[in-house]
Amino acid sequence: MAKVIIYSTDGCPFCAKAKSFLTEKGISYDGIEVQSGSSVWEEMKKKTGSGSLPQILIGDEPVGGYSDLVNLEAGGELSQKLGLAEEGKGVPLYDVIIIGGGPAGLSAAVYAARKILKTLVVSKDIGGQVAWTYDVDNYLGFSQVDTADLIAKFEDHVEKYGVEKLVGAEVKALELTGKLKKVTTVDGDSYLSKTLIIATGKRPRPLNVPGEKELTGRGVTYCSTCDAALFEGFDVAVMGGGNSALESVFDLMKVSPKIYMVSLTSVTGDEILQDKVMSSPKVEIFTEYKILRIEGESSVEGIEIESLKTGKTKKLSVQGIIVEIGLLPNSELVMDIVETNRTGEIIVDSRCHTGVSGVFACGDVTNVPYKQIIVAAGEGAKAALSAYDYIIKQR
Amino acid sequence: MSKQIKIYTNPGCPYCKMAKEFLLKKGVEFIDYDVKNDKDAREEMKKISGGALRVPVISVCNEVMVGFDRGRLEQALSCLEQSSKIE
Numbered sequence: 001m002a003k004v005i006i007y008s009t010d011g012c013p014f015c016a017k018a019k020s021f022l023t024e025k026g027i028s029y030d031g032i033e034v035q036s037g038s039s040v041w042e043e044m045k046k047k048t049g050s051g052s053l054p055q056i057l058i059g060d061e062p063v064g065g066y067s068d069l070v071n072l073e074a075g076g077e078l079s080q081k082l083g084l085a086e087e088g089k090g091v092p093l094y095d096v097i098i099i100g101g102g103p104a105g106l107s108a109a110v111y112a113a114r115k116i117l118k119t120l121v122v123s124k125d126i127g128g129q130v131a132w133t134y135d136v137d138n139y140l141g142f143s144q145v146d147t148a149d150l151i152a153k154f155e156d157h158v159e160k161y162g163v164e165k166l167v168g169a170e171v172k173a174l175e176l177t178g179k180l181k182k183v184t185t186v187d188g189d190s191y192l193s194k195t196l197i198i199a200t201g202k203r204p205r206p207l208n209v210p211g212e213k214e215l216t217g218r219g220v221t222y223c224s225t226c227d228a229a230l231f232e233g234f235d236v237a238v239m240g241g242g243n244s245a246l247e248s249v250f251d252l253m254k255v256s257p258k259i260y261m262v263s264l265t266s267v268t269g270d271e272i273l274q275d276k277v278m279s280s281p282k283v284e285i286f287t288e289y290k291i292l293r294i295e296g297e298s299s300v301e302g303i304e305i306e307s308l309k310t311g312k313t314k315k316l317s318v319q320g321i322i323v324e325i326g327l328l329p330n331s332e333l334v335m336d337i338v339e340t341n342r343t344g345e346i347i348v349d350s351r352c353h354t355g356v357s358g359v360f361a362c363g364d365v366t367n368v369p370y371k372q373i374i375v376a377a378g379e380g381a382k383a384a385l386s387a388y389d390y391i392i393k394q395r
Numbered sequence: 396m397s398k399q400i401k402i403y404t405n406p407g408c409p410y411c412k413m414a415k416e417f418l419l420k421k422g423v424e425f426i427d428y429d430v431k432n433d434k435d436a437r438e439e440m441k442k443i444s445g446g447a448l449r450v451p452v453i454s455v456c457n458e459v460m461v462g463f464d465r466g467r468l469e470q471a472l473s474c475l476e477q478s479s480k481i482e
């Protein structure tokens with residue numbers, strides 16, 4: 001790492017700020033006390049071309065004062081000047097990498113950026129599960145908000161701080177044992193970071209039956225809000241017996257001639273909704289049935305189901321299938337490294353620590369109860385503040 | 396090669412809205428077809444996508460994309476610059 005020299009004097013607030021900035025970043029420096037007009041001051045003026053304090057030198061290069069330092073960091077040039085980029089063999093180094101662009105990850109990004117941590121968000125998409133529903137009525141400050149608008153606001157807020165984002169990138173491997181954490185994407189790009197925040201949320205649980213993968217997007221959907229409207233005129237099977245499944249059936253009652261509800265267990269969920277669904281002549285319910293396969297060449301043509309009680313099978317002719325059998329945490333990346341609970345959620349303490357030092361987790365991927373946007377956002381803030389504390393304590 | 400971007404959407408689908416806002420931000424023009432209410436558009440969408448029953452479907456130059464994948468869409472949009480350079 002290039003040598004850093006800071007010329008400062010007592011009682012100068014920007015000198016103190018520059019020093020604590022360097023300390024927070026883990027950058028060691030030589031401090032030189034300067035009195036205006038002294039010989040050291042003359043020397044400083046000669047080297048930096050300026051007489052104001054503080055003055056900072058990286059190697060032999062004068063980089064200016066405190067605000068110049070912060071600007072260098074914001075522009076990603078500080079680690080280059082320090083020669084840190086070369087040490088990592090061209091692999092970019094961050095203070096914090098956040099995996100996931102849902103409410104937890106984006107909130108963490110805002111908090112990290114405001115602590116002037118060099119931050120990277122890597123995510124397959126922006127918004128996460130928030131985009132699976134049309135509007136939200138329970139996020140503080142919005143009695144009702146269109147989710148696409150809410151996500152745009154989240155993203156604008158993050159953009160305001162110039163956080164680097166890699167959207168459309170899927171993380172495929174993590175190395176967490178060393179002091180620097182390594183994140184590798186499916187495209188083979190790698191990034192290093194002092195800390196890692198896992199905010200990967202949840203995904204719909206798949207049926208795991210033949211035909212499902214091939215026919216996803218061709219009649220099989222996990223996003224009723226998005227795709228159910230395309231099933232107009234189709235006979236449709238809704239898989240699941242909870243509230244989400246009931247809501248899907250209820251929405252389909254307006255557009256589909258026949259709706260089958262297929263559930264492993266008895267139907268649970270909102271009783272008023274149950275009554276409405278069960279009293280519709282369009283709806284036929286199969287409880288204690290499991291699905292064996294999905295049939296169809298280029299699009300869904302039917303399903304085969306089996307009674308758990310009698311073992312008898314039955315074929316249903318449908319052109320659409322909505323899968324509402326719950327969610328799975330996206331914790332596979334760290335399954336062997338951090339502790340998870342029975343359902344695969346990452347176990348964290350009240351400060352979002354996982355068991356691995358420098359690795360934090362937040363939002364729906366964790367065991368924190370009540371999976372809600374506002375909870376995920378709050379947890380994201382906590383994870384970023386904990387990452388900041390960790391970096392400070394590493395000094 | 397058609398430079399016209401077409402996007403097939405359902406008004407109730409957040410991904411569709413996000414995809415359209417992305418295109419607006421990029422400053423490219425597009426035609427939006429409402430496949431919930433326009434059955435002909437729905438059929439056309441299925442035809443060009445090989446039977447997709449998922450929104451949004453986006454056609455850019457020679458490429459038809461099912462779903463909103465920002466990275467892929469951004470890449471696909473580069474054909475607009477290339478084709479205008481050739482002209």
Ligand SMILES: Cc1cc2nc3c(=O)[nH]c(=O)nc-3n(C[C@H](O)[C@H](O)[C@H](O)COP(=O)(O)OP(=O)(O)OC[C@H]3O[C@@H](n4cnc5c(N)ncnc54)[C@H](O)[C@@H]3O)c2cc1C
Pocket residue numbers: 099100101102103104105122123124125126127128129130132133135136137138139169170171172199200201202203330333362363364365371372373374376
């Ligand atoms: C249908 C539905 C309706 C809902 N309605 C409401 C509501 O009205 N109000 C409310 O408060 N909450 C609601 N919720 C819950 C709320 O959406 C979640 O609690 C919240 O989105 C969780 O945020 P998160 O950031 O933890 O995870 P997610 O939103 O799941 O985001 C995770 C992010 O991580 C990314 N990711 C995952 N794995 C990888 C990887 N390997 N590499 C790169 N990126 C990755 C994903 O692409 C995604 O961007 C609803 C949920 C659903 C499914």
